[in-house]
Amino acid sequence: MVTHVRPEERGDERGALLSFLAEQRGGIRRALLGLTEEQAASRPSVSELSLAGLLKHVAEVEQGWVARAKGEPPAVKRDESNWHECFVLVDGETVESQLAYWDQVAADTEAFVRSVPSLDDTFPLPDEPWFPAEAVSMRWLVLHLIRETARHAGHADIIRESLDRKTAFELVALAGN
16 A cells, blocks of 8 residues: 655656555555444444544545546435445445455546546536535646545545544554464
C-alpha cells in the first residue's frame, strides 16, 4: 500500500495525481487491517461513521464521479430515501467484498484518467443545488477524489484509534509486515 507519494516515479501529471489518490486510499485500507467485521462496522463515537461504512462510501463516490465524467449514471443511485445505505454494509456485503470492489473502481479510475485526451477536458457537475451550473476539468475530478478520500482517511484514523488505539504509524508498520 502506498504511504508516501513520489510523483516523479509516475512520470507525468496524471501519474502524480493518481499517486496522491492511491496514497489516500491506502490510509483507509490500512485503517481496516486486522479488524473483524464487527469491529469494522462498529461506531466508537457519537458519529454514525464506521470504517466499513467509510470504505463503502468512498468506493461508491469514486465510482459515481468517474461515471459522471464518462457521461454515464453511477452504478448505485442514491437519493434521500437510501442515502444512509452508502455508509453501512447491507445484504451480505463484507469488508473483503468492498475492498475488492474498490480495487476494481480504482483500476477503472486509473484507466479512465489515463485515457482522456487532456486533463483540461470537461464534464458538467451534477444538477444539485450545492454545485454551480458549470463544467469542470478531468484534473478537477482527480483533485476532488483526492480531497474526498483524504477527508475520509482522516476520519478512518480517528475511528481506528478509538477502536484499539492503533495509530496510522503503527498501521503502516503492520501493513509492511
